[in-house]
Amino acid sequence: GAVVSQHPSRVICKSGTSVKIECRSLDFQATTMFWYRQFPKQSLMLMATSNEGSKATYEQGVEKDKFLINHASLTLSTLTVTSAHPEDSSFYICSAREVSKGTLGPGLYNEQFFGPGTRLTVL
Amino acid sequence: GQQLNQSPQSMFIQEGEDVSMNCTSSSIFNTWLWYKQEPGEGPVLLIALYKAGELTSNGRLTAQFGITRKDSFLNISASIPSDVGIYFCAGQSGKLIFGQGTTLQVKP
Numbered sequence: 548g549a550v551v552s553q554h555p556s557r558v559i560c561k562s563g564t565s566v567k568i569e570c571r572s573l574d575f576q577a578t579t580m581f582w583y584r585q586f587p588k589q590s591l592m593l594m595a596t597s598n599e600g601s602k603a604t605y606e607q608g609v610e611k612d613k614f615l616i617n618h619a620s621l622t623l624s625t626l627t628v629t630s631a632h633p634e635d636s637s638f639y640i641c642s643a644r645e646v647s648k649g650t651l652g653p654g655l656y657n658e659q660f661f662g663p664g665t666r667l668t669v670l
Numbered sequence: 671g672q673q674l675n676q677s678p679q680s681m682f683i684q685e686g687e688d689v690s691m692n693c694t695s696s697s698i699f700n701t702w703l704w705y706k707q708e709p710g711e712g713p714v715l716l717i718a719l720y721k722a723g724e725l726t727s728n729g730r731l732t733a734q735f736g737i738t739r740k741d742s743f744l745n746i747s748a749s750i751p752s753d754v755g756i757y758f759c760a761g762q763s764g765k766l767i768f769g770q771g772t773t774l775q776v777k778p
């Protein structure tokens with residue numbers, strides 16, 4: 548099955564520093580990757596959609612200058628939390644959608660495969 | 671914006687019992703999905719529903735896509751301890767919108 552990895556799985560940093568999180572599709576190519584944030588006991592909230600070779604599309608309320616996304620290849624997207632503050636502490640999860648192999652039949656879902664998440668703690 | 675209302679928020683049941691949870695939305699979705707998330711991990715897809723009225727099973731799990739395309743339910747039959755986790759519904763209409771989640775605890 549399709550596997551998505553994230554690195555690191557856990558990071559603790561000081562306030563004001565920047566943190567980079569990597570999302571890799573291990574056995575497939577992904578034209579589109581998604582970044583979600585999940586606070587404790589809450590749902591996943593989409594932050595941005597990352598398309599290979601183009602600028603990311605950010606959801607309303609997400610600061611693009613604070614959460615830098617780079618999708619330089621079909622297997623790697625990175626999220627950099629710049630000048631992190633304690634309120635940025637959260638569980639960050641990426642997902643990847645495989646390059647379309649052709650026209651999907653009616654009713655078929657182009658599945659997003661989720662990574663295991665990265666726990667960010669900002670002190 | 672689009673929102674999904676998922677209930678119940680949490681359930682604590684005895685092993686062997688059946689479980690039911692549901693999601694409703696004010697918007698129509700093309701696809702409804704059910705995910706399970708275990709602590710410290712990303713969500714894993716359980717069932718995908720594509721057509722209004724569709725009823726789909728995956729082992730002890732059964733899910734239905736409502737006729738109006740605005741709701742879905744998930745049933746788990748004969749629960750076992752490893753069913754413990756957080757279950758999320760999600761609607762897809764371009765992007766995925768997640769429900770608030772149902773935390774399931776199973777007492778052996």
